[in-house]
Amino acid sequence: xxxxERMGAAINLKPVDKIPNAPFTEAPVCQYxxxxxxxxxxxxxxxxxxxxxxxxxxxxxxxxxxxxxxxxIIPEALDCQVSFPEDVFPIIEKTSIFSMADVEKIxxxxxxxxxxxxxLDGVRLLKKELKxxxxxxxxxxxxxxxxxxxxxxxxxxxxxxxxxxLVHALQEAIVPLxxxxxxxxxxxxxxxxxxxxxxxxxxLLSPKHxxxxxxxxxxxxxxxxxxxxxxxxPHMCGDIVKTGIVDMLLEMDIHGIMPGNLTxxxxxxxxxxxEKVEDRICIFDNINPNGPLLIGKPEEVTKETLVHLNRAxxxxxxxxxxxxxxxxxxxxxxxxxxxxxxxxxxxx
Amino acid sequence: MAIIDILNAVVEFDKVAVVxxxxxxxxxxxxxxxxxxxxxxxxxxxxGEKFSSGEVFVPEMLQAAKAMQAGxxxxxxxxxxxxxxxxxxxxxxxxxxDLHDIGKNLVTMMVEGxxxxxxxxxxxxxxxxxxxxxxxxxxxxxCLSALLTTTMPIMAKTVEAFKEAGLKAKTIIGxxxxxxxYAQQIGADGFSDNAPGAVELIRKLVAA
Numbered sequence: 001x002x003x004x005e006r007m008g009a010a011i012n013l014k015p016v017d018k019i020p021n022a023p024f025t026e027a028p029v030c031q032y033x034x035x036x037x038x039x040x041x042x043x044x045x046x047x048x049x050x051x052x053x054x055x056x057x058x059x060x061x062x063x064x065x066x067x068x069x070x071x072x073i074i075p076e077a078l079d080c081q082v083s084f085p086e087d088v089f090p091i092i093e094k095t096s097i098f099s100m101a102d103v104e105k106i107x108x109x110x111x112x113x114x115x116x117x118x119x120l121d122g123v124r125l126l127k128k129e130l131k132x133x134x135x136x137x138x139x140x141x142x143x144x145x146x147x148x149x150x151x152x153x154x155x156x157x158x159x160x161x162x163x164x165x166l167v168h169a170l171q172e173a174i175v176p177l178x179x180x181x182x183x184x185x186x187x188x189x190x191x192x193x194x195x196x197x198x199x200x201x202x203x204l205l206s207p208k209h210x211x212x213x214x215x216x217x218x219x220x221x222x223x224x225x226x227x228x229x230x231x232x233x234p235h236m237c238g239d240i241v242k243t244g245i246v247d248m249l250l251e252m253d254i255h256g257i258m259p260g261n262l263t264x265x266x267x268x269x270x271x272x273x274x275e276k277v278e279d280r281i282c283i284f285d286n287i288n289p290n291g292p293l294l295i296g297k298p299e300e301v302t303k304e305t306l307v308h309l310n311r312a313x314x315x316x317x318x319x320x321x322x323x324x325x326x327x328x329x330x331x332x333x334x335x336x337x338x339x340x341x342x343x344x345x346x347x348x
Numbered sequence: 349m350a351i352i353d354i355l356n357a358v359v360e361f362d363k364v365a366v367v368x369x370x371x372x373x374x375x376x377x378x379x380x381x382x383x384x385x386x387x388x389x390x391x392x393x394x395x396g397e398k399f400s401s402g403e404v405f406v407p408e409m410l411q412a413a414k415a416m417q418a419g420x421x422x423x424x425x426x427x428x429x430x431x432x433x434x435x436x437x438x439x440x441x442x443x444x445x446d447l448h449d450i451g452k453n454l455v456t457m458m459v460e461g462x463x464x465x466x467x468x469x470x471x472x473x474x475x476x477x478x479x480x481x482x483x484x485x486x487x488x489x490x491c492l493s494a495l496l497t498t499t500m501p502i503m504a505k506t507v508e509a510f511k512e513a514g515l516k517a518k519t520i521i522g523x524x525x526x527x528x529x530y531a532q533q534i535g536a537d538g539f540s541d542n543a544p545g546a547v548e549l550i551r552k553l554v555a556a
């Protein structure tokens with residue numbers, strides 16, 4: 001199996017020849033192989049060069065993009081003031097939504113800024129170079145999480161009691177834009193939409209508020225992206241089983257899930273999640289990118305990786321991953337240790 | 349007016365009732381210290397416990413903090429003596445390169461609610477700013493927050509700078525990607541993965 005076949009099989013819960021290896025590699029890859037962090041996040045030729053070198057060395061089963069896209073390009077296109085430092089993530093200097101009048105302006109925005117087009121060019125370049133053998137995944141954000149970027153997290157959380165109409169209206173305005181951006185990604189060559197639902201996770205919001213504010217816009221976006229041909233893979237922290245959030249996610253046209261809490265082992269075991277989702281969708285595992293991978297020695301990384309792999313052994317629809325973005329400061333030898341264990345693990 | 353009514357009104361984030369109950373308690377000569385400590389401050393402890401156990405979430409915590417602050421505004425002109433003295437000074441901020449503020453804001457509200465003087469430096473705060481503000485305010489504790497894995501190393505740099513500067517302030521770290529092991533590795537004085545835990549940690553460090 002090549003990477004695309006392996007990932008495709010796991011996502012469709014079919015047998016695989018070995019464990020699909022799909023960590024969130026973008027930040028370390030930029031650091032190991034990029035010219036600068038900023039260039040490798042945002043500019044086509046540098047993105048291409050960093051990811052191709054990374055595939056050659058690590059043999060990952062996907063290329064994961066999008067940190068600069070979700071962190072900077074989208075907020076900037078929606079009128080936030082954003083800076084793009086050379087060595088860290090884009091920074092939102094000033095939010096853009098202060099009133100309902102601002103919400104109305106958002107609905108008229110043209111998302112396809114120069115920076116957005118440059119990023120999409122990078123995706124196209126990668127697609128061509130990968131020759132259909134390695135799938136491309138892109139980070140993506142939900143209407144609710146975009147709303148927190150545009151309005152401010154505290155403000156949105158307060159609005160849920162003080163100004164709920166604005167929360168609904170803002171997401172309603174974002175949904176068609178979010179879908180348009182998703183379509184552009186798919187057209188450029190993205191195979192998997194990694195749907196980040198960072199700010200509506202059950203660590204931050206109650207299931208009641210999730211249902212009241214988030215479920216409907218999320219369903220609209222996920223279903224449409226799925227209809228357009230992408231595999232939609234939500235990423236959500238917290239105990240999605242106990243809170244019933246997973247039941248709402250399963251009402252949508254999604255293909256997999258990553259229970260992405262960075263301290264996942266204290267919150268939700270993926271075996272519990274598997275019992276819940278059965279063979280309806282695949283599951284991405286969630287080794288903590290800030291544990292031994294970041295601060296330990298290679299032998300500690302090996303040990304932790306094996307704990308995850310052994311726990312999942314034999315599980316259908318299993319894909320090895322990290323519980324979110326790995327730090328660009330992750331030692332390369334640690335990444336190599338993790339990679340080696342996943343590649344060599346005897347799955348059967 | 350019973351103190352418990354003030355406490356319950358904060359926990360239920362009923363701002364109008366908090367203000368009314370605090371006014372009534374003042375008028376009925378309830379000791380001001382009791383209104384503050386057993387009513388408003390203890391209420392935020394209850395809210396923190398409910399957050400930790402998953403009974404309430406961020407929007408409810410923010411609303412409760414707002415209700416508590418409304419009560420505090422009524423109480424402020426009556427605060428005298430010990431009640432006026434903050435339990436310590438805490439500097440807080442999200443480290444350079446990181447714009448996430450929800451965790452920091454929750455900690456700020458909980459720590460203020462617990463009776464500390466809090467200087468909130470906001471987000472994207474560089475090491476020099478942490479140091480100069482800690483010096484200027486003679487801080488007891490400095491809280492560093494980060495949500496991004498990419499900005500965590502800034503915490504290490506800041507903690508190291510505090511040690512080199514020889515300030516009395518203890519450094520503590522928190523945020524979704526941060527772990528106790530990381531705190532130990534970089535030599536921070538403490539770590540908490542939630543806002544109520546941060547309050548407890550600060551209380552211990554200031555009392556030590």
